[in-house]
Amino acid sequence: AQSVTQLGSHVSVSEGALVLLRCNYSSSVPPYLFWYVQYPNQGLQLLLKYTSAATLVKGINGFEAEFKKSETSFHLTKPSAHMSDAAEYFCAVRNLYGGATNKLIFGTGTLLAVQP
Amino acid sequence: SQTIHQWPATLVQPVGSPLSLECTVEGTSNPNLYWYRQAAGRGLQLLFYSVGIGQISSEVPQNLSASRPQDRQFILSSKKLLLSDSGFYLCAWRLDSTEAFFGQGTRLTVV
Numbered sequence: 001a002q003s004v005t006q007l008g009s010h011v012s013v014s015e016g017a018l019v020l021l022r023c024n025y026s027s028s029v030p031p032y033l034f035w036y037v038q039y040p041n042q043g044l045q046l047l048l049k050y051t052s053a054a055t056l057v058k059g060i061n062g063f064e065a066e067f068k069k070s071e072t073s074f075h076l077t078k079p080s081a082h083m084s085d086a087a088e089y090f091c092a093v094r095n096l097y098g099g100a101t102n103k104l105i106f107g108t109g110t111l112l113a114v115q116p
Numbered sequence: 117s118q119t120i121h122q123w124p125a126t127l128v129q130p131v132g133s134p135l136s137l138e139c140t141v142e143g144t145s146n147p148n149l150y151w152y153r154q155a156a157g158r159g160l161q162l163l164f165y166s167v168g169i170g171q172i173s174s175e176v177p178q179n180l181s182a183s184r185p186q187d188r189q190f191i192l193s194s195k196k197l198l199l200s201d202s203g204f205y206l207c208a209w210r211l212d213s214t215e216a217f218f219g220q221g222t223r224l225t226v227v
Contacts, residue, residue: 034215043122043206043218044160090159103175104150104208104216108159 002027004093006107014115019063019078021110023091026072033074034092034104035065044090050074061085086114118143122207122219129226135180135194137222139207142188147209149190150216151182154204166190202226 007022025031032051036044048059055067061084065076074091091107122139129135141147148167152160162175164182172182179198183191190207207219 032215036218041125041204041221041223043220044208044216045218046215049215103162103165104210105162106152106160 002031002093002105004091004105004107006089006091006110008110009108010111010113012113012115013081015083016080019076019081019085019112021076021089021091021112023065023074023076023107024072025074025091025093027093031093033065033067035059035063035074035076036090036092036106037061038088038090038109040087047076047089081112081114083114083116086112088112118209118217120207120209120217120219122222124222125220126223127225129197129224131199131226132196135192135197135201135224137192137205137207137224139190139192139219140188141190141209144188144209144211146187147211149184150208150210151190151192152206152208154206154221160206164192197226199226 003026005024013019034049035047037047038044047063048057048065050057050067058064063076063078065074067074088109088111090109092104094104119142150165151163153163154160165173166184169184169187179201180194202225205222208216210216
């Protein structure tokens with residue numbers, strides 16, 4: 001079975017500071033990994049995805065994540081936080097073998113606050 | 117391009133009343149469709165998924181049901197709502213090899 005653990009349900013950073021949101025996964029087969037962002041009362045928007053190509057993945061809004069198999073991690077980073085980055089972030093995993101029953105499994109989310 | 121529509125955006129319903137939330141997808145054929153529920157601090161819980169018309173799989177026992185009467189239409193229903201059904205409901209679609217795309221969600225409050 002696959003699972004995702006997001007360490008830290010709330011993270012607060014100052015504007016301009018480094019953003020680091022942690023995600024560790026568990027999967028018995030090679031995974032696909034995703035980061036989604038959710039603004040209040042809205043759906044989820046894809047930030048970036050890892051699909052077994054380059055281990056360093058760049059996404060929208062200056063975010064990037066690095067797949068580290070040895071650490072089973074897929075942490076999300078951004079060098080300089082902006083006020084508009086305040087939102088909830090979800091890490092998700094599914095295996096690469098496809099099929100509708102290949103479900104997307106989400107972590108419990110990390111709420112990012114950006115202080116002026 | 118593909119789009120997903122979900123409505124209503126917000127809903128306040130009394131306990132014991134019925135529920136019908138609708139989700140439609142445009143610009144793709146034979147998508148896999150999903151209903152998620154989001155409760156505060158608990159992430160997204162997959163409720164139902166569908167691989168085709170009339171094909172519904174339930175992930176957790178609950179007071180809700182789902183139906184797929186058309187290829188690009190997915191409906192979440194209940195005959196009698198409970199207080200515990202309150203939450204933020206999200207519809208999503210994907211094709212086999214892609215990521216999931218989400219609707220804007222429905223905030224359901226059962227009073």
